[in-house]
Amino acid sequence: MKRLLRKLTCIALCLISPACSKEEKACGQAAATDDSKGKKNPALYLEWHKKCITDDTGSIDEQIKQFENRLKKNPSDHLAMAYLGSACALRAKASFWGLTKLKYLNRGKSLMDEAVKAAPKNPRVRMVRAIGYYKVPKRFDTRPTAVKDFQVLIPIASENPSDLAINERQAILYYAYLTFSEEGHQGAQQAKSLCHQLAPSSKYGQLTHP
Numbered sequence: 001m002k003r004l005l006r007k008l009t010c011i012a013l014c015l016i017s018p019a020c021s022k023e024e025k026a027c028g029q030a031a032a033t034d035d036s037k038g039k040k041n042p043a044l045y046l047e048w049h050k051k052c053i054t055d056d057t058g059s060i061d062e063q064i065k066q067f068e069n070r071l072k073k074n075p076s077d078h079l080a081m082a083y084l085g086s087a088c089a090l091r092a093k094a095s096f097w098g099l100t101k102l103k104y105l106n107r108g109k110s111l112m113d114e115a116v117k118a119a120p121k122n123p124r125v126r127m128v129r130a131i132g133y134y135k136v137p138k139r140f141d142t143r144p145t146a147v148k149d150f151q152v153l154i155p156i157a158s159e160n161p162s163d164l165a166i167n168e169r170q171a172i173l174y175y176a177y178l179t180f181s182e183e184g185h186q187g188a189q190q191a192k193s194l195c196h197q198l199a200p201s202s203k204y205g206q207l208t209h210p
Helices: 002-016 022-034 042-050 057-073 078-094 098-118 123-135 143-158 166-183 188-198 203-207
Strands: none
Touching (some): 057 078, 078 098, 098 123, 123 143, 143 166, 143 188
């Protein structure tokens, strides 16, 4: 009941004011995790994706099924497609056999590429691929794409105000900093500085402390 009242309060506040505050947006994102009708749901997708950052193949497989079911309900949900691709790439990392690793990695790359191709102006979709491709071993040659993605994303993450949440903007800038540093790109220090300035006391802010 309390959760329902909180959700209704957030909706009412957003209806009264043309633009919700950060607190109200966060409230709306938290409430969105209850959705099960196939609507695009960034907060829920992130929750599922976090469960994939393990070496537990069974847990990753469960999240892959969640994303697959979401795509069946809404085939045009390109964010779910991108996250499914990233989940498959993480499944490759957790797998033991070489052929299994390659199978999941190829599927993951294909899904992330398809998602970005279908929704090139969606920063969240591109963010998932950029970070995912940074984490793929260099021998698979995904770094050049990650660099290009971050070059597109940095101006978006630097905008103020932004449609992205602070933690999303910092994630983009932090991983751009790591990618650029490892690839010898001149924008590395700028990305690091921007990340820290957005929220110095946050996790990413502390990781980019001067």
